[in-house]
Amino acid sequence: MKTKILTTLFVSALLFIAGTLPASAHCDSYDGPTVKDALTALETNNVKLILKWITPEQEKEVIHLFNKTYSLKSGDKEIYAIVEKHFLETLVRLHRETEGAPFTGLKHAGTTKQIIKMSDQAISERNIDAFLAKFNNHIGKVIREKYAKVEMLDKVKNESSEKGREFVKAYVDYTHTIEAIHDIIVPEGGSSVHKH
Numbered sequence: 001m002k003t004k005i006l007t008t009l010f011v012s013a014l015l016f017i018a019g020t021l022p023a024s025a026h027c028d029s030y031d032g033p034t035v036k037d038a039l040t041a042l043e044t045n046n047v048k049l050i051l052k053w054i055t056p057e058q059e060k061e062v063i064h065l066f067n068k069t070y071s072l073k074s075g076d077k078e079i080y081a082i083v084e085k086h087f088l089e090t091l092v093r094l095h096r097e098t099e100g101a102p103f104t105g106l107k108h109a110g111t112t113k114q115i116i117k118m119s120d121q122a123i124s125e126r127n128i129d130a131f132l133a134k135f136n137n138h139i140g141k142v143i144r145e146k147y148a149k150v151e152m153l154d155k156v157k158n159e160s161s162e163k164g165r166e167f168v169k170a171y172v173d174y175t176h177t178i179e180a181i182h183d184i185i186v187p188e189g190g191s192s193v194h195k196h
Contacts, residue, residue, distance in 0.1 A: 026116050027053075027099070028092050029107035033120070038091050042084065045070055053095040065090055139181075146174040 027034045034053050041049040047066045054062055069087040072080050085106070093103040115135070122131035149170045157167035 026112055027095055028103060028105070029111050030109040031107075031112040031117070032092075034092055034095050035088055035106070038088055041066065042070060042073065042087075050091060053091065053098075055094075055098055058094045058098075062091055062094065143174075143177065146170070146177055150174045 026032045029035065034050075037049050037053065041047055047063055050062065050066070051059055065087050069080075069083050072083050089103075089106055092106060096103040118131055118134065122128050150167070153163065153167035153170050156163045158164065
């Protein structure tokens with residue numbers, strides 16, 4: 001029971017801190033919530049649905065472009081598709097700026113990592129426990145596999161240079177994985193409390 005609680009706290013902290021890092025290809029994909037909200041806003045003529053993704057300083061540009069885009073919705077389909085894409089790209093580019101991340105274009109649906117899809121599903125289903133159970137199991141499995149390899153190679157590491165190098169490679173992989181997880185949870189300075 002104690003291990004389960006500690007693991008859940010560990011993963012919760014990891015997710016909390018990881019959530020403050022710039023997204024790689026989530027907000028800039030058609031699978032992402034930014035584009036989904038933008039398409040819903042265009043369907044319902046409700047620009048308020050997308051203002052949360054940008055800063056107040058960016059609103060004027062986005063609202064102006066939204067209104068232009070919406071006004072062309074019932075016109076020529078090819079022209080609208082071009083204008084809609086430009087609107088989506090502008091919105092996502094501005095949102096990425098708020099994250100301090102570069103914009104490299106919209107990504108196709110299906111490019112979002114499975115773990116991000118699962119975390120979004122947890123939000124939409126209001127069920128973090130199911131997600132944490134899967135995520136905890138996955139992290140535990142990966143670490144156990146890396147540990148098992150190190151443990152096996154530790155027994156034979158001094159038999160030859162080749163076996164020793166195999167051990168070192170596995171050891172480095174194992175310890176760097178643990179260290180990377182630790183560094184996300186306990187940033188330099190030793191405090192695990194997130195500061196703004």
